[in-house]
Amino acid sequence: MNIEIQNLTFSYPTGVQALRGLSLTINSGGQVAIVGQNGAGKTTLVKHFNGLLQPTSGSVKIGDWDTREHSVAKMARRVGYVFQNPDEQLFSKNVGVEVAFGPKNLGMSAQQAEGQVKDALAMTELSDKTETNPYDLSATWRKMVALASVIAMDTDIVIFDEPTTGQDAANIARIANVIKVLRERGKTVITITHDIDFCAENFERVIAMSQGRILLDGNANDVLGQEDILATTYVDPPQLTRLGKRLGLQKTVRNEEEFLAGLNK
Amino acid sequence: MAIVSLQNVTYKYPLTDAPVLKNINLQVNEGEFVAVIGPNGAGKSTLCYTVAGFVPHFFKGELMGAVEVAGAESSKSNLHEWVLNVGLAFQNPFNQISGAKYTVFEEIAFGLENIGVPREEMIQRVNDAMKLTGISELADRSPYSLSGGQQQRVALTSILVMHPKVLVLDEPTSQMDPIGTREVFGVIRTLAERGMTVIMAEHKVEWIANFADRVVALHEGQIIEDGKPQEALTSDVLAGKGFGISRYxxxxxxxxxxxxxxxxxLPVxxxxxxxxxxxx
Incomplete structure (x- = not known):
């Protein structure tokens, strides 16, 4: 299911123009990271994907659905959205009920919903915490509950807004694994992130935004190597990319394998 | 000389069986910038609360050992005396913002009002502190209308304005973009060079390596490594325990x-x- 965005602009009621005309296609199964300084329009853009925001002009299509013609509740069948702050989306008395809420609302049969919940809990390593109140868990685990509750809805498209904020190394690895499993299942995964090393290691396509526009869009190595342009939206290239540049490696590298291969030449 | 001293500190929260801090010994010198690292659940926040006096004065529970800051002993002091020496910025700024003030300016003045600073001096100090952290343009906004990163700056500023001898920061940049992180680390480095003592719980290894004087690694409530960033952050002792390490x-x-x-x-x-x- 492709995402098609044409000439999208968006102004908040206060008059702030957050998106200034952008066009974009994300193919089914694509893995895309969106980077850029605070206020660049990243969250405003992805809130258009499930109809939380409607274009001021231009259009957003998810498969054959134009977001202006369908309710947010209906869009939720195609697009799952994990908020930056899990506390904005968790409300149930225990983890099992929380994660089951989405699939039930989509009208899945009890059996199918149960299967989805079990799968999402296993993927997020929460299977032993189903009876726990989400607010008795640490912030790290609450984040995983938020992920699970969206994954259980089995949407073709999954959006993560800043999934690694405030997470420790172990949980970042868990989140990277969730993204890997979704990729293997052919899901489209779109992630907003400030964590540029996480971006480099987990995404094939990178979009850099600045002031409501797309600054760069392409293969991760090509985008992450453009140090000067990225600097205009206050993004530093990944650690190993910077190291590779400083050492004069011919190709832009973004992970350990590429770096060591480049060094060995 | 040590301005912060923890001797054989063990602490249990109320209604829990296992201690969160186990036999902690830590001396921090005046003007030192110490980063505390560790996986979530290692006890970083609790260590911050202990230095800041919230443990045990606010959280209660059972504290053993001695906690001294600027020559005073925690168990023999009141929290309202303690906060004159030590300021704490919480991990989640939402938990720190008073809820009693309509503007960022008033929010930052709140602590000074409580200790009876004269009005003129208060205005001056609030303006200076906002300038230092780059939030002057937010002065008239509601603290609740701000982004997470902006709220973190307000929380930090409302502590800096108190001119604490010891600044305790619990992941102060977790909700900031890279430019915000760089600015905040820069401000904190400058303050440390002017003699403020800084203890900061933090995950961002590359920033710690570039800005901190010393790294203390916590694991399951115990200090397992303590040294200069290059040595501590590359130590074999940390391997396999869930610590973040620099890609370098x-x-x-x-x-x-x-x-x-x-x-x-190895490089950091x-x-x-x-x-x-x-x-x-």
């Missing part, structure tokens, strides 16, 4: 196995990595 360290470790890193010491910063790899 990690790639150099792999390069060493195949003979592409010749030095004994870009400059150290460039230095070690440039002749390969």
């Amino acid at each position: 360290t990690s790639v150099a470790r792999k390069a060493k196995e195949i003979g592409l890193w010749k030095k004994d010491k 910063t870009l400059e150290e990595a460039v230095e070690g790899f440039k002749n390969v």
Whole structure:
């Protein structure tokens, strides 16, 4: 299911123009990271994907659905959205009920919903915490509950807004694994992130935004190597990319394998 | 000389069986910038609360051992005396913002009002502190209308304005973008150079490596490493325990196995990595 965005602009009621005309296609199964300084329009853009925001002009299509013609509740069948702050989306008395809420609302049969919940809990390593109140868990685990509750809805498209904020190394690895499993299942995964090393290691396509526009869009190595342009939206290239540049490696590298291969030449 | 001293500190929260801090010994000198690292659940926040006096004065529970800051002993002091020496910025700024004030300016003045600072001095100090952290333009906004990163700056500013001798920060940049992180680390480094003592719980290894004087690694409530950033952050003791490490360290470790890193010491910063790899 492709995402098609044409000439999208968006102004908040206060008059702030957050998106200034952008066009974009994300193919089914694509893995895309969106980077850029605070206020660049990243969250405003992805809130258009499930109809939380409607274009001021231009259009957003998810498969054959134009977001202006369908309710947010209906869009939720195609697009799952994990908020930056899990506390904005968790409300149930225990983890099992929380994660089951989405699939039930989509009208899945009890059996199918149960299967989805079990799968999402296993993927997020929460299977032993189903009876726990989400607010008795640490912030790290609450984040995983938020992920699970969206994954259980089995949407073709999954959006993560800043999934690694405030997470420790172990949980970042868990989140990277969730993204890997979704990729293997052919899901489209779109992630907003400030964590540029996480971006480099987990995404094939990178979009850099600045002031409501797309600054760069392409293969991760090509985008992450453009140090000067990225600097205009206050993004530093990944650690190993910077190291590779400083050492004069011919190709832009973004992970350990590429770096060591480049060094060995 | 040590301005912060923890001796054999063990602490249990109320209604829990296992201690969160176990036999902690830590001396921090005046003007030192110490980063506390560790996986979530290691006890970083509790250590921050202990230095700041919230443990045990606010959280209660059972504290053993001695906690001293600026010559005073925690167990023999009141929290309202303690906060004159030590300021704490919470991990989640939402938990810190008073809820009693309509503007950022008033929010930052709140602490000074409580200790009876004269009005003129208060206005001056609030303006200076906002300038330092780059939030002057937010003065008239509601603290609740701000982004997470902006709220974190307000929380930090409302502590700095108190001119604490010891500044305790619990992941102060977790909700900031890279430019915000760089600015805040820059401000904190400057304050440390002017003599403020800083204890900061933090995950961002590359920033710690570039800005902190010393790294203390916590694991399951115990200090398992304590030293200069280059040594502590590359220590074998941390391996396999869920600590974040710099990509420079990690790639150099792999390069060493195949003979592409010749030095004994592993790098934690870009400059150290460039230095070690440039002749390969």
